[in-house]
Amino acid sequence: MKTKSLLVLLLAGIWGVGSWWWYTCKVKGFCGADTTAAQVATGAAAGAAALSGAGKDTGQGTENSKAGETAEGDIDSDGDGVPDAKEEMLGTDPAKEDSDSDGISDFIELARDPQDTDSDGKIDAIDDDDDNDGVLTVNENADPNGDGNVDDAVDSNGNQIADYLDAGADGSSATQQAAGTDKAAADQAKADAGKAAADQAKADADKAVADQAKADADQAAADQAKADADKAVTDQAKADADQAKADEDKVTMETSSDTKAGDIGPATLHFPTGSANPQLAAATKAYFEQVAKFLKDNTSAKVTIVGHTDNVGNPAKNKALGLKRAEMMQQMLIDLGAPKDRISASSEGPDKPVADNKTEEGRKKNRRVEITPVK
Incomplete structure (x- = not known):
């Protein structure tokens, strides 16, 4: 127990x-x-x-x-x-x-x-x-x-x-792990937002640079085009002025408008003062080529050449000067192949003025050679 x-x-x-x-x-x-x-x-x-x-x-x-x-x-x-x-x-x-x-x-x-x-x-x-x-x-x-x-x-x-x-x-x-995850997500979101902002800023900056470069290029092109246009105008104006000045020292021509079909109309050639052998303007040369061809194509055709002067100086010398000018035109036609026997040359000197010799413009019109083709 x-x-x-x-x-x-x-x-x-x-x-x-x-x-x-x-x-x-x-x-x-x-x-x-x-x-x-x-x-x-x-x-x-x-x-x-x-x-x-x-x-x-x-x-x-x-x-x-x-x-x-x-x-x-x-x-x-x-x-x-x-x-x-x-x-x-x-x-x-x-x-x-x-x-x-x-x-x-x-x-x-x-x-x-x-x-x-x-x-x-x-x-x-x-x-x-x-x-x-x-x-x-x-x-x-x-x-x-x-x-x-x-x-x-x-x-x-x-x-x-x-x-x-x-x-x-x-x-x-x-909870903390979730908070850590949330923080990581927030950090990533912040990083992504920062990167997106940086990328956008870079894109904006690049676009601004590109736009500015294009604007500069366009402006430069426009400026160059304007400069070229201005220069072209200036160059043309200068060329025209130079040509006008050159033409003042050359023989110029006025042609008649009543030329018949197949014919060569009359022409008036104006000479610089005191000149008997000046250069011809381009249009004047072309006219002489037509006259020479007219004479060669028409065997019965003739050409009269008459020299005139203003009233400045000695009348006899002026008449001789008028003849010299007419003969110079005659020789030009001969050089172009026209027959000499069908080309007449003469001088009226200061005797038949067509304008007032008191003015420069009038005297310029009187210093002339009249060419008249006749078929």
């Missing part, structure tokens, strides 16, 4: 230790390599006490299950498994199961000797950033599935230290 009683007590002790282990490690999630023998003993004692008190009904459940008390009967206002007296001593809030709102209950953070992981002077139970890594403990996934245990705490770098106790881990929660 005595042996049986000892066996029952042994089994009860084992059950008590197992109950403590289950509650501490599985329910509260605190089991670590640094769990002390004293804590194990305390758990065992708690288990034994639970056994010894089992079945003592107070009418409101067992003594160990009274609301607001620990298993040992101490006052526990927030029901977190830590007596109010201990919480007051350590600085945690007896009325709050998670004093620092970091997602880990005071029971878990105080189950071992109160720790100050980051050595900042605040124990973890009242420190909202246990590892002082700049990421709040509540965001470091100490209890991802929310079952009250920390045995599934995230260990992102795989160094066997949970992120919420590991200052070397990034400790990013899903």
Whole structure:
């Protein structure tokens, strides 16, 4: 009988230790390599006490299950498994199961000797950033599935230290990861916007340069065209003036409009003053070629050439000058192949003026040779 009683007590002790282990490690999630023998003993004692008190009904459940008390009967206002007296001593809030709102209950953070992981002077139970890594403990996934245990705490770098106790881990929660993704997206959007703005600015600058270059080229072309046109006008005007001046020193001609079909009409050639052998204008040369052909084509045709002068100077000399001019025209026709015997040359001198010799214009008209083809 005595042996049986000892066996029952042994089994009860084992059950008590197992109950403590289950509650501490599985329910509260605190089991670590640094769990002390004293804590194990305390758990065992708690288990034994639970056994010894089992079945003592107070009418409101067992003594160990009274609301607001620990298993040992101490006052526990927030029901977190830590007596109010201990919480007051350590600085945690007896009325709050998670004093620092970091997602880990005071029971878990105080189950071992109160720790100050980051050595900042605040124990973890009242420190909202246990590892002082700049990421709040509540965001470091100490209890991802929310079952009250920390045995599934995230260990992102795989160094066997949970992120919420590991200052070397990034400790990013899903929210922070999303925030990081959002930031990356925002950064990318900003970079894209910056690049788009830079590309647009470059395109605008290139277009402005191209437009300016085209405008400059168009303006240069317009300026050159105007300069060329102005030069052409100037050159033509100068050429005309030069030709007019040159023609003043040449024999010019007036032809009659009463020429019959197949005949060559009469012409009047005007000479520069005092000149008996000037150059002929182009139109005058063409007329003489026609007269020479007329004489060659018509064997009975004749041409009379009469020289006239103005009244300036000696009349006898003027008459001789008129004859010399007529004979010069006669020789030109002969040189073009016209028969000499059908070309007569004579002079009237100043005796038959056609205009007033008192004016330069009149005298110019009187200095003439009249050519009359007769068929």
